[in-house]
Amino acid sequence: MTKNLQSDPEEALLYVKDPATKIATITLNRPEQLNAPTVGMRLRYARLLDLANVDDDVKVIVIRGVGDDFGSGADLPELAALMAESPEAAIREELGLDGADVTYPPRRSYRAGATLGQWYADPRSGCRTLQDFKKISIVEAKGYCYGWHFYQAADADLVIASDDTLFGHPAFRYVGWGPRMWAWAMMMGIRKFQEMVFTGRPFSAKEMYECNFVNSVVQRSELEGEVAKYATACSLSRPTDAVVMQKAFFQMMKQFQGEYMGSIMSAFLESMGGGVRPDRQDLMLGVDVYDSGLNKAVKVNDNQYPPEFRLSKSGRTKAQ
Numbered sequence: 001m002t003k004n005l006q007s008d009p010e011e012a013l014l015y016v017k018d019p020a021t022k023i024a025t026i027t028l029n030r031p032e033q034l035n036a037p038t039v040g041m042r043l044r045y046a047r048l049l050d051l052a053n054v055d056d057d058v059k060v061i062v063i064r065g066v067g068d069d070f071g072s073g074a075d076l077p078e079l080a081a082l083m084a085e086s087p088e089a090a091i092r093e094e095l096g097l098d099g100a101d102v103t104y105p106p107r108r109s110y111r112a113g114a115t116l117g118q119w120y121a122d123p124r125s126g127c128r129t130l131q132d133f134k135k136i137s138i139v140e141a142k143g144y145c146y147g148w149h150f151y152q153a154a155d156a157d158l159v160i161a162s163d164d165t166l167f168g169h170p171a172f173r174y175v176g177w178g179p180r181m182w183a184w185a186m187m188m189g190i191r192k193f194q195e196m197v198f199t200g201r202p203f204s205a206k207e208m209y210e211c212n213f214v215n216s217v218v219q220r221s222e223l224e225g226e227v228a229k230y231a232t233a234c235s236l237s238r239p240t241d242a243v244v245m246q247k248a249f250f251q252m253m254k255q256f257q258g259e260y261m262g263s264i265m266s267a268f269l270e271s272m273g274g275g276v277r278p279d280r281q282d283l284m285l286g287v288d289v290y291d292s293g294l295n296k297a298v299k300v301n302d303n304q305y306p307p308e309f310r311l312s313k314s315g316r317t318k319a320q
Contacts, residue, residue: 009040015048022059022240023231024052031067036075037148039093042126049129059240060231061133063152064140073147073170080294091115094125110271117270120179121263128180128263130155132251134244136234140227141165142220146202146311154184157247158234159213160227161205162220167213168202168311174301177276178269182262183254188213201309 017024028035052058082090088104105111141161185193188211208214
């Protein structure tokens with residue numbers, strides 16, 4: 001594929017640690033692209049979490065974004081470019097198969113879609129990785145917290161949000177069919193989560209606090225200080241060995257509730273997407289999107305909704 005859509009993963013995803021406090025920070029550094037992670041960034045993210053799991057200098061990890069937003073989800077222009085090249089290109093890029101002697105599944109086979117759909121439920125993909133992190137994780141949410149970033153907030157141990165944060169997933173509007181719905185319904189409560197799914201509307205930080213999804217909501221100017229307060233308190237709590245044992249308890253509890261089974265089910269639903277027939281008003285990536293342009297198609301789709309249900313901050317503001 002053409003690499004002009006790619007950012008250098010090491011520059012776009014920064015990592016620092018402070019052995020004195022045992023607090024590490026992963027920072028998404030693509031503010032002009034609303035911190036959308038490329039494939040390379042997601043793979044680096046998964047690797048950094050693996051390293052932090054082992055590193056005795058790390059007890060707490062904070063995940064944040066540069067600029068006005070935590071992030072608006074995966075890099076859809078990159079995905080569109082890969083899919084425009086060929087469906088196999090996305091598999092090749094995600095699984096690092098460039099140059100490998102591999103025969104790809106036939107395009108209309110179940111496995112053609114399932115290979116990617118099930119990859120996103122694999123910790124190696126950088127989507128579900130935080131769910132298996134054995135230490136304390138804190139997400140600093142602000143502005144947009146959509147898509148892949150919503151995954152990270154749901155999988156983190158603690159979420160600290162600015163009062164202007166919007167939470168949701170574009171899958172409920174135009175890409176995907178069942179991403180991680182089991183875990184999110186368990187966390188938010190099925191009634192409110194069904195509202196998010198069926199309307200596609202984003203939820204405010206206040207609403208997510210009331211759903212027990214967010215631990216603390218503060219003004220934007222107070223956000224970094226609030227996160228530092230929580231991170232410091234966590235770093236001073238029980239020894240790291242005790243934290244890892246506590247995380248094992250929570251992991252077993254989540255698995256008893258079916259978290260990983262839900263991930264497998266999500267992958268199965270996503271793999272069946274090729275059988276979904278669009279209604280007249282639907283926006284489905286791959287259906288007349290490449291002709292009109294992705295950004296334009298997304299904007300037209302968003303403007304169909306009531307102003308307070310729109311995903312775009314500018315669309316919501318203009319309608320007021």
